[in-house]
Amino acid sequence: MRRSARDLAHSLGIPERQVEEHLAHIVKSVAGSRQGRFRMEPASCQDCGFVFRGRTRLTRPSRCPKCRSEAILEPRFGIDP
Numbered sequence: 001m002r003r004s005a006r007d008l009a010h011s012l013g014i015p016e017r018q019v020e021e022h023l024a025h026i027v028k029s030v031a032g033s034r035q036g037r038f039r040m041e042p043a044s045c046q047d048c049g050f051v052f053r054g055r056t057r058l059t060r061p062s063r064c065p066k067c068r069s070e071a072i073l074e075p076r077f078g079i080d081p
Contacts, residue, residue: 001078002039002041002076002077002078003076003077003078004074004075004076004077005019005020005023005058005059005060005074005075005077006074008077020058020059023058023077024058026038026079027058030079035081036079036080036081037079037080038077038078038079039077039078039079039080040058040075040076040077041075041076041077042055042075043055043060043061043072043073043074043075044072044073045064045066045067045069045071045072045073046069046071046072046073047064047067047069047071048064048066048067048069050064050065050066050067052075055075058075058077060072060074060075
């Protein structure tokens with residue numbers, strides 16, 4: 001199951017920025033273990049469909065580089081076995 005940083009923040013009762021900091025640590029922890037793989041579904045533009053595939057930052061982009069729309073679907077995160 002993949003969830004956005006906003007979903008995780010709401011579930012945990014902490015600020016979204018704090019979730020993003022924890023996610024950065026989780027990425028490193030999962031990479032060092034053999035118990036799963038961290039997966040990220042990239043953010044995408046709702047207006048033109050542009051997908052932010054090469055983005056390594058875990059935060060939501062502010063605007064689409066193709067059409068300049070601010071209607072961006074958040075990246076979603078999960079750990080696969």
